[in-house]
Amino acid sequence: MVWVNALIQGILVGGFYALFACGLSLLFGVMGIINLAHGDLAVIAAFVALTLAPAAHVPMVWSFVLVVPLFALGGYVLQRTLLQASLNRSPFTTLLVTFGLSVVIENVLLEVFTSNGQSLNIGTLIADSFNPTTTISVPYLSLVVLVVAVVVLGSLQLFLSRTRTGRMIRAVADDREAAQLSGANYQHLFGIAAAIAFATVALAGLAYGMYTEFSFDAGTANLLFAFEAVVIGGIGSLWGTLVGGIVLGIAQQVGGQINPAYQILAGHLVFLAVLVVRPRGLFGVRAAA
């Protein structure tokens, strides 16, 4: 039964990884941006909620109503300014710029919020769980995050495949010039993709802040998990990202069940194994560079 529990916990934490990785996958898939500041953005979202929700008298559980639109707007603006300017130079510049952004964000967070651990207080909700047996416990928060991840990834998939704007985003990702020749303003479409990516990373940051204690530098460690989820699932596939997150989550939980010291290691090993056996990832359309 402990293994069943490990499996369930793995799926639950995998939902969080998928939610977290979704924006990373989108930015890379559409613009070719490897966003090294992705994890730090999630941490900003948590700090913004920490500051803004009490000030606006909004219960912390509902903080996403404030933070997500703010992040979407910020994503659009950042893409149209800094990120587009760096893309116009070279992919390497973009990598350096997001790395720089990551350093700046961490230092500003340290300056403003000190290095103290914080958490988003959602009261007793954090402890509520559903217990089908005495050994299995499904925290409602984790379940909600998993459901949110599935809904977000599913809606994003529908948006990209069924709507006019979504189709143009895919067209621009395929061939920017050809899309321009059909009337696409690619900078605006990139902006929309970035807005969506930032909105999802905000959700992931809030989920993280509700799960656990965070401080200014929590982003970097989590960024690695997001990368692993994207690569395991396969670059360019949103459902792949969901599966990748879940595979990573299960690997970590099962590893942790074998020996708590192996938890993170097991995730990395599965990641490396996928890279060796199937470099395209489980559902990938192209090889991980």
Added chain:
Amino acid sequence: MTGTATPPAESAPVLLEVRNLSAHHGQLPAVRDVSLSLRAGETYAVIGANGAGKSTLLRTLAGLHRPSAGTVRLDGVDVTRLSPERRLQAGIALVPEGRRLFPSLSVHENLLVGTYRARPGPFHLARVHDLFPWMAERRNQKAAALSGGEQQAVALCRALLANPRLLLLDELSLGLAPIIVERIYALLPQLLADGLTVLLVEQDVGQALRVATHLHCLLEGSTTLTGTPDELRQEDLEVAYFGGLHLEPVAPGGAGEEA
């Protein structure tokens, strides 16, 4: 050497006016001081060997390449500084070299992209499906799975769906079997009947002579010869195409075949 196309009346208004256009790839000049003017309803062919600057000229007209000098006017309006997407809305559509379909999109989705910023006009999906019934039957197939000729047809339709006034065609024949090329070029009269003006680039001079009302030869980016197919003598054309050296015309489907 006679073109079969009927030239528009002398009085037809000028649709595209290019003056002293130059474009560079880095330091390298690709188009040098080219001027041309297209009257509405014309089929204007720019010919030239590989590297003559034909594609760069079309890319510059479509807005994908920034000119280093000169102006482009469409119907009297200066479009030289407009982005490709704004030019499309002004009425210039380019079918780029190498088709450039969206490989991960289906046939139908590629066509839908063409309607994204379409102007009002005679082309719509039903019309395209009439022209090429297989595009309706194979609508869900990925564009990457099509043959070269089919891809070219989709690329052409994608541009037509925007209902341009001026259609720029870059090397339609490249890498395609002659029979397929014939079929695609056979559509031109229909397009002209719908009021389109066509500026095409061809390496295949024979093909250009068959369809064009006006020829314009480029050599290393500069204009070497212009005129109607009736006016031009083959000897002059060979010199204009290959330069001063009298080489054996060996290019596939090249200048010599038309004699």
